[in-house]
Amino acid sequence: MDVLVINGPNLNALGQREPEIYGSATLADIEAGLVAQGAAAGIAVAPFQSNHEGEIVDRLYQAKADRVRFIIINPGALTHTSVVLRDAFASVKIPFVEVHISNVYAREDFRRHSFLSDLAVAVLTGFGAYGYGMALDYVIEKLEVWSRE
Numbered sequence: 001m002d003v004l005v006i007n008g009p010n011l012n013a014l015g016q017r018e019p020e021i022y023g024s025a026t027l028a029d030i031e032a033g034l035v036a037q038g039a040a041a042g043i044a045v046a047p048f049q050s051n052h053e054g055e056i057v058d059r060l061y062q063a064k065a066d067r068v069r070f071i072i073i074n075p076g077a078l079t080h081t082s083v084v085l086r087d088a089f090a091s092v093k094i095p096f097v098e099v100h101i102s103n104v105y106a107r108e109d110f111r112r113h114s115f116l117s118d119l120a121v122a123v124l125t126g127f128g129a130y131g132y133g134m135a136l137d138y139v140i141e142k143l144e145v146w147s148r149e
């Protein structure tokens with residue numbers, strides 16, 4: 001697997017959860033789209049969702065063991081709370097893009113701070129579900145450049 005796509009707490013409920021903020025696409029729709037987008041470029045994409053911080057940390061160490069090359073993550077509310085997740089990314093050193101469906105800067109103040117953004121290669125916020133595909137486009141491009149180097 002080349003790219004791991006992680007969705008954190010409550011993102012299992014996409015499509016039903018506050019659709020006025022997060023849209024109508026389900027997580028299954030988004031994940032299937034990303035797997036197909038990756039396959040079209042010869043890139044293996046594996047989706048993972050968990051509502052549990054520790055499971056995401058375990059998944060990151062597994063990704064390191066599996067030599068995953070890039071991660072796309074929507075950490076959900078863990079973005080704003082989790083030193084644990086930050087430390088895990090700092091430890092595994094796998095490059096990642098942070099994605100938010102909503103524009104976190106247009107919402108409550110507490111959503112303005114991310115424990116991950118300064119470790120991320122890039123951050124996409126407010127593009128809706130489309131942000132995942134934009135992130136994967138970038139990652140595919142990056143992996144192609146690396147494979148030519």
Ligand code: DQA
Pocket residue numbers: 009010011074075076077078079099100101102103104111
């Ligand atoms: C989110 C934004 C977070 O503030 C929120 O806690 C989420 C989803 C987004 O995708 O817009 O669960 O990451």
